[in-house]
Amino acid sequence: MKLLNRTKSFLRKPEHVILLGLSIILVYLILLPLVSVINDTFLVHSSELRRIRGAEAGDYTFYHWIHIFTGKFSQNLFYKPLINTILVAIVTVLISLGLGGMFAWLVTRTDIKYKKIISGLFILPYIMPSWTLAMAWINFFKNSNVGGAPGLFTALTGIETANWFAYGFFPITIVLGMHYAPFAYILIGGILRNMDANLEEAAQILKATRFQILRKITIPIVLPAVLSTFLLVFSSAISAFAVPAFLGTPVRFQVLTTQLFRTINGTSPGYGYLIALVMIIIGSLILTINQMIIGNRKTFTTITGKSSNISLVKLKRLRNPVSGFVMMMLLVISIFPLITFSIESFLMEEGNYALDNFTSVFWIGEGSPDIANGEPGILRNKYVLKGLWNSFSLSVLVSIIAGTAGILIGYAVVKKRGTFTANSLDKLSFFPYLIPSMAFGAIYLSMFAISRGIIPSLYGSFTILILIGSVKYLPFASRAGINAVFQLGKEIEEAAIIFGVSWWKRMALIIIPIQKASFMSGFLLPFISSMRELSLFILLVTPSTNLLTTMLFQYNEKGWDQYANSIILLIVLIAISSTFIFNKITGASIDKGIGG
């Protein structure tokens, strides 16, 4: 009786219900699948029966573990891709930190021109899917060595590009580096902008030189943020799939993600699950280190105060050349790819850039048997339109589910701050961030391929895409929610509690309206991310649930480049315009989230 009363009074508080409910759901959707994937690394799968002699499907075996780590093929199967992955990640980080850090410094600390435009344009590569740049690279630099028509560069100059330049390690790191540069730009720029100018001025008054100030004051203060950016970009680069798939496959340059895709889609899913597990462990390690760095940065509390009166470095005679160069570079990164897509998508015969070769058949053509098996132009193609509809409705649903859960988590975690359940929910809701997308897809494939208990088999359903998208992008939303509620302070809500305002009304009329902009970025990021995401969904889609991104990938694999180019243009336009509209309506902006 007493217990019943206690439970009743416990559940009367909405924050308790949220904590309990969401914890159960997230344990089911995050922790359980993890167990399932570990289990799968020991299982014999039906497609592996031929190789594992005398075993039945479902038997337990160490076969995968032994073969991946010590077997004859382990070099090609695992170690080489692992080393490739790590090298790619390191170089990517260096490029993006250098580029992003330099831009951040130029914009916040110098009198460079066109600051607003630079800021706006520089975010574009981040809103666009990462492989836009990869495809642009291919459009521009592809050569005929690997087969197919030469790119724009060869067409214009007559110079055949070298293989190392057109494919593999070099372009992958350049493209990924450029893609993540805005991320570094947002993080480092935020610190530079918020750093109290007095800290530097105090040193200046003590007669420190500019270089000394940079070395002894600015860099040490910015360092934790830079380190944290380093690790976040590193872990994102490790889980990148589309770019290495586009640029690496032609020369058989494999990384862990492409290997994961090959094995799970092929005949050895056991290897795939094991690779996924390795990636999860690497991801968790990196993010744990990151947490330790952030947790220790006492310096952070001192980086407040007004910075409006910061003295800018005068570029003097270099002002015009530097401003011009930066603008040029931005146009090359953000606008130029779009131009190549439009050009390529109008070419009848690839590699022929003569004017009479331009056609609109890949956009609005009815389709004729001699072009790509009679595939109609993408704007009349019911599969593409279906993919467009799928992508769009998926993004909207994911955004609504993740965003709402983010608000609830923010509310409950802040309200019960310091308790065990609140801490656990906080950590749990961030955990999907640590899991590389492709590995996460693999996890869900393993977990939901068969029916378990009351949950039917979800493979091939649209529900599984919604589920995985919502969980994967929950970290963005829950961070936004926690920050928003935290900033609000408890008094604002208590002032309404005193009057007996119900919880629903408090949320709807007070908490959400006040922090609208912050909460909305918790909706925006999941939306944009699912719109441009490929690797998370690629293992889970079936022809009926195809998305724009996955179709693009398939067209690309078939070599139907014009279709692929027009689809990517479509995706970029949707992503950019919806970000813009969202920002105008709600005030939410992309640089408020943590990115990924």
Next chain:
Amino acid sequence: MPEIRFINGLKKFGTTIAVQNINLQVKDKDFVTLLGPSGCGKTTMLRMLAGLESPSEGEIFIDDQCVFSSDRRIDVSPDKRDVGFLFQNYALWPHMTVYKNISFGLENLKWNKSKIEQRITELLELLKIEELVQRYPAELSGGQQQRVAIARTMAPNPKVLFMDEPLSNLDAKLRMEMRSELKRLHLETNSTFVYVTHDQLEAMTLSTKICLMNEGTIQQYAPPLEVYNNPTNLTVADFVGNPTMNFIKTKYIENKDGIIKMESDDLSFEFKPNTPLTVKIEKGDQLVIGLRPEHIEIDENGSMNSSIYSTLPSGLETVIKLKINNTILTSVAFGGVDYKVNAPIRTHFNSNKYILFNNDSRENFSMGTIIVKS
């Protein structure tokens, strides 16, 4: 008759104890201030009374209704306690106009429209903010926000009003003004106020009773002048009063015919209690004599020789630091007088409100007259 009782209150945050041994009775129409240094648990106590925080142990009664009991597992939510709460940072809803801020709570209590309008007009008039009604909080000055917050809190006519350092964000002049407004409001509304502050002047001037807290326990609960004149222990004596009380550390010599003899480093004292002592003093005990500055008189015919250490005239009064042998004492004189440093001056100890504390237990054990000899 709203009367508030808090019995055997205890509040822990994790393993740290925020407040303990709380026994407090607030009578109807009282204006009680919870006074103490920051971190002493006064805000926690107020929030527990209002129901925003649940005590770990104890019972709370408001108006003879039990609103909290740890044993009986009663925890009435704040809205059912019929109380108002004024927050330190006002907690005005930034997206609502002044009118909406005030009406929101009333609408929620299902008041009808005309009644709400009437009540708001009444409050705006009372607080003199009629012209601000359509503004947003961001467009108001600190003092105006404060008034709006008061209006919002008062709107549903709560029986009890809890206030958490409501004046601490205002500038000195405005604070003075709001103090008298609050005092007037207390009388006009006939309600019970419980008020948290760390400003002893605020507590002295506003309240009918002060509850002085330190390190989570109640030190003294009495009317302001009682707290000022007869502090129960050294902590209270030290906290209340500006300039602070003089403390002279002495060693007990003997108790002869009801007169207590003591010695400091360079002075000797004879203390005569107003009422016979109830406590026994042991030889060698450390005693502290507490002297309020106003009880050290500067008088040409005074019995003690001393010199001026420094003077701080502020116009209305002058704080004078005196030196008797090597002991420095603070005195205060009415009006602006100035003395030269090191000028000789005569002083007088002719009050019967000097207090004797035990240095170990820090307790006040007697009040009386004193004779000082150099």
